[in-house]
Amino acid sequence: MDGATGTSARHLGTASPVLTELTGRLLSANLVDAATRVAAQAFVACVPLLFAIAAFTPQSVREQLSDSLRALFGLTGAADQQVRQVLTESTDTTFRETSGVVGLLIALISATGFSRAMSRVCERAWRLPKTGTRIAAWRWVVWLLTLVPVIILQGPVRDGFGVGLWLGTPLVFLVGIGVWLWTQHLLLAARVHWPPLLPGALLAAAATTTLSLTARLYMPGALNRSLAEYGALGMLLPLLSWLIVLSAAATFAVTCGAVLAQEPPLCRYVSGEREP
Template structure:
């Protein structure tokens, strides 16, 4: 009897997971998450990557910032990691060719990435667009994202040593990711959704990143080697762009899954921004 009950519970859990995945897929198509993810990848590569390269070059921290973040996300090492690193100039080259005007331009255009994320979050939660004077929220969200990426790749942190077990790094990264995406949703939505209802989305986003990490190690890492040999730097860029599309899908898909998980919760008493 106990075995039959366990089987019935597993079958029921499987049906709920399939129904939930089906709802996320259908609503994701309605929200055009694939197109939004492609736009996210383009904006990230064109606006945020150069900004991260300049900031990482100016900091006295060990590590190469966005290059380390991309190689870790793709799960590549050796020659594949070298192919990613070759896409970015050295610290001295970056600092010698960067001007204050260029840096300011990168920062201004970088805010457009957060504007796209905010628009997607508002569509997911079926909220009206925030007024223009809440632009400071996008600026703050961008600053938080830059800080998260740079801190996660700073080799001076105690849990990032080669001899250290990966468990502390994974635990710190997961906790930091949950806190960041929980805070980011609350920030960009202008506190119109209660904190508790946003927590499932933060967990779902980090879980999706874990799945993307495994998928990247299995699929993108071998592609990196073959594309680098066949097409050179262009092949490496294609793989990185494909991975960034996956990053966009996890950010938006995680928030959508969280909204569906919170759909049965009572309405919150949110405030207008």
């Protein structure tokens, strides 16, 4: 009994600093507020960007994006028709180009807000000061521009390039690891080495992969019900709600990964900032 009690006490002693540190960082980051800010900025950046893509990209790119959005959200019925309508080439070329220019300008203006919000999440997770604008500005643009092809290619990746979901799911997870590993390194201005970023990347990839799979179960019905009840504006609430949940999961995962990488016993393996 004494041996078992001693082992339990050691485990509790090891876990307690991790839980205390994680709680402190989540409170300082204000999880709900940070997730809402990231989700709102993502929505403001992505919706006008969708119109810009519809206006200026080739038909093959628009079709691929439509397939990827369908794969990501499991779109059916009225919701699928709404997306197809946006991405279908309009016969009114002048209006299409005008809406595309407006959408592109709004996307460029709001893009830095999305990147800054995500950058702040990473900095608070690692308790680092804000990066100077001159150092970070190009990183914000590169991060957002890189996300665009990642989203466009979600369709074939999720389908396992024709093999099926059994291959697509691990591929989505592996792509997620790479995206979150690179996201943290880029937005933190390379102030944290690659190995300590791995726990957060693994947790964030697992969370976003799980949510993307469950989105296919919930989102089609929610979107179609909202469309039937409120019209085209009805799509906004389910999409924004999903983005908030996704942002909260990512914020929690990145913060948890940072704590794990800096606290015993994992810090000795990933060369975290703190020694055991």
